[in-house]
Amino acid sequence: MTQGPARGGAHIAIRDLRKHYELYAHGEPVARRIEVLRGVNLEIRSGEMVSVVGASGVGKSTLLHVLGALDLPSSGSILFEGQELTKMSSAQLADFRNREIGFVFQFHHLLPDFTAVENAMMPAMIQRASRGAAERKARAMLERVGLASRLDHRPGELSGGEQQRVALARALLLSPRLLLADEPTGNLDTKTGADIHHLLTELNAELGMTMLVVTHNPELAGRMQRQLRMKDGEIVLDEAPRA
């Protein structure tokens, strides 16, 4: 396993990032172009915690997905610690996602047939680490996020908050330099969501990774060092939130 202690955060530079889809509506002879990202320019410093807010459909999640190499941009540049992501091959992007990115989704996206430990150790198994080392690291990470007593439970046997903690442990297993969280508490009750918010802040302070969090939750957005507001596929506001 290549990852050991915290590696700090990544510096990211995005230039004129665009993403569109072409959709054929029923009966129309030509495709309609749907512009989702319209020339996003952004620089995120190493270790920064950034929230992305805005109405539904403005491109927040798409920005995260493109930055995390889950989707390809239509044009533009993404520099991750000086590496141009848009020029990478499929295999290079897969390796990049494994080593550098931790993703937490609104719906936990855990594998239902595996236990909490097995889900958490999945990134290491993909990296062909030894099972023993991967399991030790997964258990340690699950204990760190407060799940010491639920290690051998399957996702169906965990509460929403516990499932999200497993997802967080999985995302952080290989000490990624960038954590991308897409509405991580959107599916949770207020108290559980607050616990996850607190955990994210603690982990950022402890591990120093760069964090980009899409959220509708003003409390979570307020905890971040920097807030980006998106509208119609562009960043319209970039500021430190008021205390």
Next chain:
Amino acid sequence: MMPARRTPLRAREAGFSMLEVLVSILIMVVVEKGKEIAILKSMGATDAGIVRTFLLQGLAISIFGTLVGIGLGLGYCWLLDVYGIPIDAEVYYISKLPVHVDQGEIVAVALAALGISVLATVYPAVLAARLRPIEGLRFQ
């Protein structure tokens, strides 16, 4: 004794049917497992790794199926040999249908079954590998 007869046309039909069934099953698995494939890819699973997974799954299904098929076939031949299907001895000069088990044919059919199965997994495996991570995660 009535000689054993090969039926190449029936063998080809059986082979194609098996191919269709296996391809259909595996394509359904790809569709059903689309989200899991996307989750694995989001964690860094490569296209080649996904192809390998599906090829191994297809191979496991085909090995199991081939062994079960051979077992059932041999068992049926044994039953036929012991109990027999009676036929008119005055017409055919023998009282029951003869059974002849050819080891070479068993091996040939087994290898053909495995080969067809592996071929059948290629298309679904490539489909699975082409899935972009976000496509599997997008719809809940």
